[in-house]
Amino acid sequence: MKMRKLFPMIVSLTVLVAAVVSGVMLNNMFGFTNSLHYNDSPDLNKETGSFIKFASLYGETLDDYIDMSDAIIMGEVISDGVGFEDTWSYDISEKEQRTHTFALTSTEIRVDKILYGSVEEKIVNLVQQGSPGVTDAEAKVKKGQSVVILLKGQGNGKDYASISCENGIFYVENSKLYTLSPLEDFSKYDGCDLQVLLSDMNRIITFNNYSPENNFFKRTQKDAE
Numbered sequence: 001m002k003m004r005k006l007f008p009m010i011v012s013l014t015v016l017v018a019a020v021v022s023g024v025m026l027n028n029m030f031g032f033t034n035s036l037h038y039n040d041s042p043d044l045n046k047e048t049g050s051f052i053k054f055a056s057l058y059g060e061t062l063d064d065y066i067d068m069s070d071a072i073i074m075g076e077v078i079s080d081g082v083g084f085e086d087t088w089s090y091d092i093s094e095k096e097q098r099t100h101t102f103a104l105t106s107t108e109i110r111v112d113k114i115l116y117g118s119v120e121e122k123i124v125n126l127v128q129q130g131s132p133g134v135t136d137a138e139a140k141v142k143k144g145q146s147v148v149i150l151l152k153g154q155g156n157g158k159d160y161a162s163i164s165c166e167n168g169i170f171y172v173e174n175s176k177l178y179t180l181s182p183l184e185d186f187s188k189y190d191g192c193d194l195q196v197l198l199s200d201m202n203r204i205i206t207f208n209n210y211s212p213e214n215n216f217f218k219r220t221q222k223d224a225e
Helices: 002-030 062-068 194-208 216-224
Strands: 071-077 082-091 097-117 123-129 146-153 159-162 169-173 176-179
Touching: 062 146, 062 194, 062 216, 097 146, 097 194, 123 146, 146 194, 176 194
Parallel strands: 123 159
Antiparallel strands: 071 097, 071 146, 082 097, 097 123, 146 159, 146 169, 169 176
8 A cells, every 4th residue: 555655656756857857958958048047137338339339230139149150259368459440442323432441459369268160260359340448439358358259250260350349248257247238138147157158158059050151141141142
């Protein structure tokens, strides 16, 4: 009699344990996250450059920007920013062309770990809008900072921009994160452990089967051809 009474309890306990284990496995594989990990009242009014208002035209979530990335790296800023100028020319009529000159800043980033995609060099140049030391166009990274950056290649294997300006850069201090992003899906990581972000990125990439070779920009280009 006792065994008959215990048997359903044993079966129920076994089912419960299996359900918990399965839930953990699904969570790790497919990106279901626990909102208790996040900052539920982040500062969304940070000091950023003017380009940030154009940066969210393609999306406003980490998922969106991972899909746009050529690579995601973790590393350290190892140089001061160096300013330079570039030009952009475009036709305004069949007979007239207009040229704009704009300021840029290039800063060296030592690549300590590649989280997604690939980069050709151990040191890459992060190119940001505006002159060194000012935030009028884009807030600049600073020498000595540890960063996680979602990168878009500039075509030469050495120069990269961050996806969506300040939105594409996470700063790391003592394994804690902070951002300059005004978007909630990025600012929610402010004060969180680095591992929370890395786990979320891994789950998003795995669940969506993302690949730099078939990212948002490459798919858009193919559709336009």
